[in-house]
Amino acid sequence: MTPSEPLAAGSAAPPSDVYDVALLDLDGVVYVGPEAVPGVPDALAAARTAGMRLGFVTNNAARTPDEVAHHLTELGVPAAADDVITSSQAAATVVAGLLAPGARVLPVGGPGVAAALTAAGLVVVDRAEDEPAAVVQGYGPGVGWVQLAEAIVAIRNGARHVATNLDATIPSPRGPLPGNGAMVRVVTDVTGQAPLVTGKPDPAMHAECVRRTGARRPLVVGDRLDTDIEGARRAGAASLLVFSGVTDPATLLAARPDHRPDLLSADAAGLLTPHPAVVAEGQGRRCRSWTARPAEADDVLVLEADGPEDEGDGDELDGLRALCVAHWARHPADGAPARIVPRGERAAAGLERWGLVPDGTAA
Numbered sequence: 001m002t003p004s005e006p007l008a009a010g011s012a013a014p015p016s017d018v019y020d021v022a023l024l025d026l027d028g029v030v031y032v033g034p035e036a037v038p039g040v041p042d043a044l045a046a047a048r049t050a051g052m053r054l055g056f057v058t059n060n061a062a063r064t065p066d067e068v069a070h071h072l073t074e075l076g077v078p079a080a081a082d083d084v085i086t087s088s089q090a091a092a093t094v095v096a097g098l099l100a101p102g103a104r105v106l107p108v109g110g111p112g113v114a115a116a117l118t119a120a121g122l123v124v125v126d127r128a129e130d131e132p133a134a135v136v137q138g139y140g141p142g143v144g145w146v147q148l149a150e151a152i153v154a155i156r157n158g159a160r161h162v163a164t165n166l167d168a169t170i171p172s173p174r175g176p177l178p179g180n181g182a183m184v185r186v187v188t189d190v191t192g193q194a195p196l197v198t199g200k201p202d203p204a205m206h207a208e209c210v211r212r213t214g215a216r217r218p219l220v221v222g223d224r225l226d227t228d229i230e231g232a233r234r235a236g237a238a239s240l241l242v243f244s245g246v247t248d249p250a251t252l253l254a255a256r257p258d259h260r261p262d263l264l265s266a267d268a269a270g271l272l273t274p275h276p277a278v279v280a281e282g283q284g285r286r287c288r289s290w291t292a293r294p295a296e297a298d299d300v301l302v303l304e305a306d307g308p309e310d311e312g313d314g315d316e317l318d319g320l321r322a323l324c325v326a327h328w329a330r331h332p333a334d335g336a337p338a339r340i341v342p343r344g345e346r347a348a349a350g351l352e353r354w355g356l357v358p359d360g361t362a363a
């Protein structure tokens with residue numbers, strides 16, 4: 001279902017006309033912290049007007065689907081609890097399948113974790129002495145040493161360690177902050193045991209959202225490569241990477257094959273615009289007026305823009321699209337860092353805009 005070469009095909013029509021359901025990640029896509037990503041509520045309303053349906057698929061385990069739906073509705077993205085799938089629900093489903101009904105489970109995380117476990121017919125306890133059969137660990141901004149210590153004792157006593165997700169970071173208005181993956185590592189550093197992980201990139205949540213919505217041609221929209229994009233690939237769905245969250249262009253360029261998206265935009269308003277194709281031109285790749293071609297020697301790409309500025313400004317990503325496809329064509333099987341030489345002022349300005357220095361690492 002996905003184009004064979006990431007980013008190359010683009011989308012001649014706006015994705016909102018091509019795909020029937022958008023499976024939207026939340027943190028870094030719809031909102032960052034409490035606030036909506038500017039323009040995104042209006043863009044999602046326009047996508048709905050165009051006939052696209054929306055499902056919300058979040059690795060953030062802190063809140064219940066009801067609370068998430070309420071927050072979305074407040075931000076101008078009307079949603080019902082059934083439109084939201086959290087990694088807490090995915091973890092609860094998996095744990096309920098592993099354990100007998102009424103089994104005791106110790107939750108670590110926000111209220112969403114305990115609520116999902118209770119809804120799945122499990123009994124929530126808060127002490128290792130209650131002999132839980134599993135510890136389910138999800139994100140919660142109130143998680144501290146006391147909860148982590150309790151989880152470690154329970155796991156050492158034989159409880160199964162289940163993590164809702166391993167996102168190392170969570171986007172915030174102050175930049176990336178510790179996500180559940182960072183807190184899970186505190187536990188695993190002590191226990192020495194790897195957890196069972198149930199959220200994205202496991203395809204179960206995307207598959208459940210497809211089942212609920214009856215999507216025939218879903219598009220996953222996300223800001224993380226190792227959860228959203230990898231999860232989309234595993235679910236056989238197309239993907240749109242947005243730069244409103246934790247991924248920057250340097251990280252995208254160095255992405256390994258299963259982390260490479262089909263489409264790229266600054267934010268979720270990219271649902272409403274066509275995406276230019278990237279075509280082969282000799283040994284290089286062209287996206288509208290931008291080309292990225294191999295240099296004579298070494299593993300270097302020369303980036304250049306010719307002709308008039310591209311129409312539809314606001315989309316300033318064409319050169320990055322050309323760079324990604326050219327770099328990935330030379331590195332089909334790995335995530336080597338790109339080395340880039342700009343030619344001309346537009347190319348130099350492009351690299352600066354994307355936070356790249358000429359060797360392709362982060363500025």
Ligand SMILES: [Mg+2]
Nearest residue numbers: 025027028223
């Ligand atoms: Mg995200």
